[in-house]
Amino acid sequence: MSEAGKGKVYLIGAGPGDIGLLTLKGKECLERADVVVYDELANKSFLGFAKKEAEFLYVGKKAAHHSLPQEKINELLVDRAARGQVVARLKGGDPFIFGRGGEEASELAAAGIPFEVVPGVTSAIAVPAYAGIPLTHRDFTATVALVTGHEDPTKGESNIAWDHLAHSAGTIVFLMGVGNLSRICSELLRAGKSPATPVAVIERGTLNAQKTVAGNLETIGGLAAESNIRPPAIIIVGDVVGLRDKLGWFEKRPLFGRRIVVTRAREQASRFMTMLTELGAECVEFPTIEIIPPASWEDMDEAVRDLKDFNWIVTTSVNGVGYFLERLYAAGKDARDLKGIRVAAIGPKTAEAWHGAGIKPDLVPEEYVAEAVIESFKRYDLSGSSVLIPRAEEAREILQDGVAAMGARVRVVTAYRTVRPVREVQAMRELLKEGLIDMVTFTSSSTVRNFMGMFSDERAELMEWMRHTSVACIGPITAKTARSEGLKVDLVPESYTIEAFASAIREHLERS
Numbered sequence: 266m267s268e269a270g271k272g273k274v275y276l277i278g279a280g281p282g283d284i285g286l287l288t289l290k291g292k293e294c295l296e297r298a299d300v301v302v303y304d305e306l307a308n309k310s311f312l313g314f315a316k317k318e319a320e321f322l323y324v325g326k327k328a329a330h331h332s333l334p335q336e337k338i339n340e341l342l343v344d345r346a347a348r349g350q351v352v353a354r355l356k357g358g359d360p361f362i363f364g365r366g367g368e369e370a371s372e373l374a375a376a377g378i379p380f381e382v383v384p385g386v387t388s389a390i391a392v393p394a395y396a397g398i399p400l401t402h403r404d405f406t407a408t409v410a411l412v413t414g415h416e417d418p419t420k421g422e423s424n425i426a427w428d429h430l431a432h433s434a435g436t437i438v439f440l441m442g443v444g445n446l447s448r449i450c451s452e453l454l455r456a457g458k459s460p461a462t463p464v465a466v467i468e469r470g471t472l473n474a475q476k477t478v479a480g481n482l483e484t485i486g487g488l489a490a491e492s493n494i495r496p497p498a499i500i501i502v503g504d505v506v507g508l509r510d511k512l513g514w515f516e517k518r519p520l521f522g523r524r525i526v527v528t529r530a531r532e533q534a535s536r537f538m539t540m541l542t543e544l545g546a547e548c549v550e551f552p553t554i555e556i557i558p559p560a561s562w563e564d565m566d567e568a569v570r571d572l573k574d575f576n577w578i579v580t581t582s583v584n585g586v587g588y589f590l591e592r593l594y595a596a597g598k599d600a601r602d603l604k605g606i607r608v609a610a611i612g613p614k615t616a617e618a619w620h621g622a623g624i625k626p627d628l629v630p631e632e633y634v635a636e637a638v639i640e641s642f643k644r645y646d647l648s649g650s651s652v653l654i655p656r657a658e659e660a661r662e663i664l665q666d667g668v669a670a671m672g673a674r675v676r677v678v679t680a681y682r683t684v685r686p687v688r689e690v691q692a693m694r695e696l697l698k699e700g701l702i703d704m705v706t707f708t709s710s711s712t713v714r715n716f717m718g719m720f721s722d723e724r725a726e727l728m729e730w731m732r733h734t735s736v737a738c739i740g741p742i743t744a745k746t747a748r749s750e751g752l753k754v755d756l757v758p759e760s761y762t763i764e765a766f767a768s769a770i771r772e773h774l775e776r777s
């Protein structure tokens with residue numbers, strides 16, 4: 266908790282869903298927050314911007330969840346800020362457009378709680394834009410109205426002056442109106458709007474699941490029902506809707522609506538995902554490995570205690586260095602206690618991890634495999650020296666055997682373990698079972714093995730779930746591994762690059 270008196274509430278607009286539509290300021294506020302209060306309209310991945318130790322409070326309005334009534338939300342915001350916490354109140358779209366942000370701000374003002382409003386990209390504007398519908402256009406209209414579609418149809422009197430609205434606004438955008446669509450259309454017709462007036466309904470706009478249905482005031486009700494349009498959706502009434510045929514772009518991207526699994530393989534993954542995302546696909550990142558500390562630090566701590574006995578420390582990964590240093594510091598020691606000990610780092614990233622502690626490794630082999638390290642050690646006389654190797658629990662023996670063969674005494678300690686992330690498997694299982702994955706991509710043999718290993722107890726089921734899922738491999742070796750694991754490989758690009766891989770995927774999915 267932050268210091269009392271420092272409490273503040275940021276009413277943040279989270280945008281309509283696409284993660285790129287959160288503002289920089291919104292992101293900064295999230296990063297600073299002690300508490301994040303959110304509901305279901307906000308994209309969940311935003312929560313990743315907050316500090317790990319921040320508290321996350323869901324106050325959403327989904328029927329299935331027990332949600333907090335508005336007064337309770339208001340109270341919660343006041344209470345947390347009064348306790349000195351920085352509160353990020355994330356709201357879908359813009360907080361002051363039909364978001365009850367005005368009510369929350371009033372409560373804060375009344376309670377004397379400092380607050381700021383961080384405007385967001387409202388769905389009323391962003392969703393039409395993603396559907397290729399400009400709300401204003403010189404040739405069509407100069408006026409726009411944003412209207413709630415949520416009025417209770419059984420309520421005798423309406424707050425909306427339908428007659429006025431029908432004739433004054435060139436474009437009318439209704440939020441929260443799906444359930445009342447037919448009533449909205451009939452009110453506008455009764456007020457004298459032409460039955461031929463174009464109408465579009467857009468569900469889950471700016472997301473990969475965006476769905477647009479277009480018709481006119483007479484037909485849209487039936488069309489939306491046929492397409493099973495559900496909230497959240499917005500309704501746009503007006504001639505500008507017709508521009509959509511020419512200006513639509515989001516739903517026209519080649520891989521729009523496709524869901525592709527990227528089995529994470531080192532640095533490649535993010536560039537690869539960016540390419541697929543730009544083509545319109547939704548990438549599901551599937552980390553097949555999670556790094557966790559060893560069951561006990563006993564061995565490592567003992568090695569740190571006996572540090573003076575070692576002539577060399579040989580490290581093979583960033584994690585190995587990280588955990589070693591962590592235990593060094595935990596023992597009240599630091600880099601100065603490594604004086605006189607030589608350090609080897611396999612690979613530039615591992616070497617960099619040492620740089621962070623002010624240490625320049627003595628030996629950084631050119632190649633990043635254990636065999637190469639052994640080769641490069643030949644320059645040194647290791648006989649009789651004592652070598653510490655902090656590394657992954659399940660690492661290959663080749664490094665320690667090679668060093669020992671040169672006459673060194675080797676002490677191997679477990680710095681970390683790699684495990685299969687259980688939660689991700691559960692989520693992936695559901696997606697595959699539901700047939701929601703169009704393609705699984707593999708960028709190395711180990712990603713294939715890890716992926717298959719995660720379903721080792723349910724191979725037959727996996728094959729069944731993946732019946733309609735394509736399998737793409739970056740090169741012939743990866744493909745061979747995939748086939749040997751029983752997968753049917755649908756595509757291997759002609760050249761072994763991420764670019765060629767992405768364009769082969771595009772071609773394949775456009776055909777299928």
Ligand code: SAH
Nearest residue numbers: 358359364387388440441469470497498499
């Ligand atoms: N403050 C929000 C609106 C909250 S009211 C904003 O500025 O966007 C909730 C309504 O917003 C929904 O009923 C729906 O009409 C609309 N909405 C929000 N996100 C949407 C999306 N991604 N696609 C379509 N409509 C959306």
